[in-house]
Amino acid sequence: xxxxxxxxIHDVDLADPQTFHSDLxxxxxxxxxxxxxxxxxxxxxxxxxxxxxxxxxxxAVYRDNVHFTSERGNLLVTLLAGxxxxxxxxxxxxxxxxxxxxxxxxxxAFSPRALERIAERxxxxxxxxxxxxxxxxxxxxAEDIASHIPMGTIAELLGVPASDREFLLSxxxxxxxxxxEDAGEVDALMARNEIxxxxxxxxxxxxxxxGDDVISVLAGGEIDxxxxxxxxxxxxxxxxIIGGDETxxxxxxxxxxxxxxxxxxxxxxxxxxxxxxxxxxEILRWSTPAMHFGRTCLSDTxxxxxxxxxxxxxxxxxxxGNRDASVFEDPYAFTLGRTPNKHITFGYGPHFCLGxxxxxxxxxxxxxxxxxxxxxxxxxxxxxxxxxxxxxxxSSLPVRFEPDPAGLAHYHETRxxxx
Numbered sequence: 001x002x003x004x005x006x007x008x009i010h011d012v013d014l015a016d017p018q019t020f021h022s023d024l025x026x027x028x029x030x031x032x033x034x035x036x037x038x039x040x041x042x043x044x045x046x047x048x049x050x051x052x053x054x055x056x057x058x059x060a061v062y063r064d065n066v067h068f069t070s071e072r073g074n075l076l077v078t079l080l081a082g083x084x085x086x087x088x089x090x091x092x093x094x095x096x097x098x099x100x101x102x103x104x105x106x107x108x109a110f111s112p113r114a115l116e117r118i119a120e121r122x123x124x125x126x127x128x129x130x131x132x133x134x135x136x137x138x139x140x141x142a143e144d145i146a147s148h149i150p151m152g153t154i155a156e157l158l159g160v161p162a163s164d165r166e167f168l169l170s171x172x173x174x175x176x177x178x179x180x181e182d183a184g185e186v187d188a189l190m191a192r193n194e195i196x197x198x199x200x201x202x203x204x205x206x207x208x209x210x211g212d213d214v215i216s217v218l219a220g221g222e223i224d225x226x227x228x229x230x231x232x233x234x235x236x237x238x239x240x241i242i243g244g245d246e247t248x249x250x251x252x253x254x255x256x257x258x259x260x261x262x263x264x265x266x267x268x269x270x271x272x273x274x275x276x277x278x279x280x281x282e283i284l285r286w287s288t289p290a291m292h293f294g295r296t297c298l299s300d301t302x303x304x305x306x307x308x309x310x311x312x313x314x315x316x317x318x319x320x321g322n323r324d325a326s327v328f329e330d331p332y333a334f335t336l337g338r339t340p341n342k343h344i345t346f347g348y349g350p351h352f353c354l355g356x357x358x359x360x361x362x363x364x365x366x367x368x369x370x371x372x373x374x375x376x377x378x379x380x381x382x383x384x385x386x387x388x389x390x391x392x393x394x395s396s397l398p399v400r401f402e403p404d405p406a407g408l409a410h411y412h413e414t415r416x417x418x419x
Contacts, residue, residue, distance in 0.1 A: 009038055014315070015046050015076055017387045020291070025332070028053055028320040037306035040315075046080045049294070049313035050303070053320035055327045055344065057304040061295060061316055062349035068295035068314065069095050070351060075390050077185075079294045079313045090235040092243075092351065098223060099350060105221035105228075106236065106354060109157065109214040119361045122153050126362070130369035131411050134401040138380060141399040146252040149362055154244030154355070158237060159206065159213030164198070171195050172245045173395065192238070199237040203230055214240065244355050247345070248362045250289035250386075250393030255366065257397055258286060258334055260379050265336050270371045279336040280363040285343035286334055289393050291319040293347060318344050319392065372407040 012027060013019055031038055036054040052058055061068055071087040071094060073079035084093045091102050126149055133139040151169045160168060174191035203215060210216040218233045259266045268274045294315040297308045308314060322343050323331040329338075346353035353359070370377070381398030 009035075009040055009051065013043050014040055014051065014292075015043065015080060015389055017389045020389065020392060021385065021387075024319075025323075028317070028323065032320060032324060037304040037308075047313065049076075049079065049315055050306075050308060052303060052314060052316050054304065055321040055324035055342075058316045058318070058321045058344060059348055061303060061314060062344075062347065062351070064301075065095055065350055067298055067301040067308075069298050070295060071095055072296040074293050074295070074351075076292065076294060076315060077390065079296065079315070086235045086239075089229075089232045090239050091354075092239050095350070101223040102221075102228075102232075102236070103350075103354070105217065105223070106214070106240075108221075109217040110354060110357070114157070114212075115357060118153060118157060118358065121156060122149065122358070122361050123365050123368075125149060125152055126365040127369045127372075127411065130366070131373050131408060133399075134373045134403045135408060137403070138398065138400045141256050141397045142249075142253045142395055145366075146249045146256075146397075149252065149366070150245045150248035150359075153248075153358055153362060154241055157214050157244070157358075158202075158240060159211055159215055160202070160241075168195070168198065168241060169245065171198075172242055175242055195238050195241065196234055199234045199241075200230065203233045203237070240355070243353065244358070246391055247289050247353070247355075248359045250391060251284055251287045251345075251359070251363055252366050253394050253397050254287035254289070255283045255363065256370070256377065256399060257379060257383060257394065258283075259370075260377055260399070262334050263376070265334060266376065269336055269367060270375075272371075274337040276364045276367050277360070278339055278341070279367055280360050281341040281343065282334065282336050282338045283363050283367070284345040284359070285322050285328070285338070285341055287393065288319050288322045288343075288345055289391055290345070291390060291392050292317045293351075373401075373404055373411065374407075375402040375404045377401045 009031070031051065031053040036052070036057055038051045038053070040049050040051050042048040052061060070092065073081070073084040074093055078084040087093045088098065091099065091106060094102060129145045129148060133144055139145065147169055151165055151172070155165045155168065171191045171194050175188055175195060203219070206213070206215040207219050210219060215233065215237060218228055218236060221228050269279055292315050294313060297310055297312045297314060299310045301308050303314070322345065325331050327342055346356040346359065378400050379397065380400040383394045384396035386393055386395050
């Protein structure tokens with residue numbers, strides 16, 4: 001089998017979280033130009049895998065559910081380990097008929113009525129958190145604001161009591177990434193197990209006393225006349241809490257860090273010269289918090305003219321595809337008014353992110369609150385980067401705000417009137 005120009009990635013280990021502490025811009029540019037479907041050689045106990053870096057090739061694999069499957073894992077951590085124990089049960093690692101039926105069940109919990117109610121809560125929560133932080137003058141944006149918005153959103157959808165949300169947040173932060181360089185896979189595994197145990201207890205409660213939340217919907221769901229098992233319910237709760245928290249939280253943190261370094265773009269947003277929805281799409285493209293997803297090849301095929309053999313692992317790198325100059329004009333420019341913006345931050349095809357709507361709402365509401373309550377802001381200390389081969393972003397971001405007295409006064413007036 002022809003493995004491609006491996007010299008481009010001979011010294012780069014994409015399975016190692018330490019790799020992503022470096023600027024990989026040149027690496028991805030060279031791969032897209034010279035070796036867009038490249039073979040990543042085996043290292044240590046890890047098998048080799050394909051690295052797909054062009055936007056068009058990534059989209060092609062996402063569309064092809066005949067030659068590629070998610071059921072042997074969809075992240076490097078599970079793909080390299082030889083599979084995912086949740087395959088066929090958790091939506092993200094289930095394909096075919098069962099995937100379609102399970103997705104239908106879960107979509108009923110994401111009805112327009114439910115989403116409208118949750119979106120209003122997102123708006124209220126975001127405005128309160130940002131207004132309080134701006135009035136204090138300084139905050140750790142990651143800890144004091146971004147950590148609370150997405151977790152509150154998805155926890156409310158799942159029916160997680162408010163008293164448990166800080167506990168769950170600490171677990172989701174450890175499940176697929178870490179604040180510490182020396183944290184090992186054992187720590188991540190323990191966090192994932194804790195999340196599963198927690199939802200096991202919550203599932204039992206909802207079966208005994210259903211509500212109008214996602215867990216209750218799962219409890220009442222059937223596929224081919226059979227109710228979902230407890231394992232299926234718990235695993236899909238796990239998937240939702242991880243996916244619903246990480247992407248939006250890391251995108252929000254990156255939005256503030258990037259806007260602080262691009263005053264002209266901030267001014268366009270503050271003056272209303274760019275729409276919130278359009279700006280949110282560029283935030284999502286620019287931050288690309290989930291760097292990759294993956295598939296396993298089911299039968300011999302080709303991607304980008306390169307032969308892929310049955311059994312091969314194929315990784316799809318959003319962090320490269322979202323900077324592809326054949327799709328995005330001047331891709332390394334942060335441009336809030338960018339349109340069209342065909343980013344793949346939420347994936348594509350049958351596994352397109354269930355929470356994409358809420359993710360967009362969360363980022364849009366953050367931008368709205370920032371421009372309403374603050375004239376500007378700056379990064380006021382060292383940002384602390386997370387450690388992961390899947391997620392990228394920051395776990396700490398000290399920020400100093402310049403308040404907008406008029407916006408804050410109007411906010412307090414309208415809140416007082418409602419009370």
